[in-house]
Amino acid sequence: MKTTGTPMEGKTIVQVASSVFHSLALASDGTVYAWGSNGDGPLGNGTNTNSNVPVAVKTTGTPMDGKTITQVAAGGTHSLALASDGTMYAWGDGSKGQLGNGTNTNSSIPVVVDASDPSIAGKTVTQISSGMYSSFALASDGTMYIWGENNSNSPVAVPTTGTPMDGKRIVQVVHNLAHLLALADDGTMYAWGENSSGQLGNGTNTNSNVPVAVKTTGTPLDDKTIIQVIAGASYSLALASDGTIYSWGGNGKGQLGNGTAINSTIPVAVSLTGNSALAPSTPKVTIGGVPATDVTIVDSNTITVKVPAHANGLVDVTVDLGNGDPLYKAVKTNAFRYGPAPATPGSGGAGSANGGNGQHYRRSRPGGTLANTGDNLTILLFTAGVLIAGALTLIIGVRLRRDWQA
Structure with missing residues (x-):
């Protein structure tokens, strides 16, 4: 990757994020860089010109000026950043409200995410993520907030009352094109959004706009302690504390890793035997x-x-x-x-x-x-x-x- 002669030259990169059309990099000094498609401004450099080398996200004269960024996330055609003081910033496509600034307007430079709603005001945000047309934040107390397509043009609380996630403390959330996965501190998992390929893992193909529980009883996930989750485009993955891996959802290209090309609406085990690169071996x-x-x-x-x-x-x-x-x-x-x-x-x-x-x-x-x-x-x-x-x-x-x- 080319950095010589770019604003990223000499920087120590500590995090990267990517979407379908653009990528982001966060340096150890809190500066942010981007490259790729820029039609809606997701590179954040004040232009709509694509770039095949890193450009600096513009901060001077923006609400992000003087902020130390600690995390970045790349949405479909928009970008998010979390600062060390818990404030959030966004830029790029805002047509669905995914910038969270109370408008549906694109921006080629960072704007501040409006966190004035009573449900999020005063909360300390610890994690951000982005989908195709939506954005997400997780607070330190385990509460969750979302904005963008089908939600709001500023953060609102994810409803949990009356759902299997009610009363759970969430420690990780991942977000892909149109579905989200949440991991609770007790190792249980929850999902919501698009489910046409079974990516919610609840045994159905029905979309859900509230969290549903990922099915574990009667699956290889039964009695496993999950420590990490990942959301693919139309599938999901979970890593257990014993190193075993599980997947569910779309499998047309073999992305579930179970030796088939058949979708699954419940978790299946990723193959750790035979020709699998994860199979035990003796050097x-x-x-x-x-x-x-x-x-x-x-x-x-x-x-x-x-x-x-x-x-x-x-x-x-x-x-x-x-x-x-x-x-x-x-x-x-x-x-x-x-x-x-x-x-x-x-x-x-x-x-x-x-x-x-x-x-x-x-x-x-x-x-x-x-x-x-x-x-x-x-x-x-x-x-x-x-x-x-x-x-x-x-x-x-x-x-x-x-x-x-x-």
């Missing part, structure tokens, strides 16, 4: 085609192995973290050189400390190199092409696996 290493022994997971960056016996010369090293899945398999060509076998492991020999391409892969130790049968070889792994820092002897490019990350 496998070969050196010159010979399996290494004592393969040990040190942490999420490192594994160690015992070097097997092999003829002298350069050999390839392979690492497989996914039972053959190519995403988790890598080969380092001519990565290791065997020297003449010493009397005891690690006692010396004529082995080179360089790989075939001249790169220095190994450190030396007193009495010789790590190029001998029986030595311990440390392997550094990297993910997404970014090298993880550390003093190690061999670098292999593979993606980390969830089941053994430290």
Whole structure:
């Protein structure tokens, strides 16, 4: 991503948010940057011109001037920001009232969200989120507020009286195109909004404008403690305290992860077996085609192995973290050189400390190199092409696996 020559150059980014057409980034100093489509002004730089590099959201001369932003959210074609003092700001498309400033007018610069309604006045907002044409706020006492399409052009309380969510303290809310998910402090979940694909998880395809309970009884979610929820475009996800994952709703592209392409109106388990990247696995290493022994997971960056016996010369090293899945398999060509076998492991020999391409892969130790049968070889792994820092002897490019990350 290009930052050189943009207002974001040199900034430390602490949060990002994205929608269908634009993205936002929040820097550690509380400044906000945006890029993408800007027809309705969601980039907040005072123009309606699209940008394929980050631009600074305008604050000078706006209500956001001097504020330290702590959270951002990207709606369909609008944006939200939460300041350290609990005030909220919005910009972009306001046609459905989603800017929350009491109007239905677009704005290409930040406007203040009107929090004067008695239900929210005096509350401390701790979380914001955005849907396609609506916006949302969660207060520190667990009360919730919404504005935009089908609601109001300024924040109003989400009704809970007479619903399964009555009396619950909400600790997390997520918002996508047209439905919301809420997680209570007791691990129960609630949803409302669009439900044509079953994304509310209550066993029906009926939309609801008030919260309904996500069904757990008789599903794989029964007796699970949920710690995080996510809302997709037409589906939902939940993470349990034991690391298992559950999903429900639209599944035409396999987004439920249960091995089918069939929608589900109740939670199903995301597959953790077979060819799933989440399936348990034992890391496998070969050196010159010979399996290494004592393969040990040190942490999420490192594994160690015992070097097997092999003829002298350069050999390839392979690492497989996914039972053959190519995403988790890598080969380092001519990565290791065997020297003449010493009397005891690690006692010396004529082995080179360089790989075939001249790169220095190994450190030396007193009495010789790590190029001998029986030595311990440390392997550094990297993910997404970014090298993880550390003093190690061999670098292999593979993606980390969830089941053994430290």
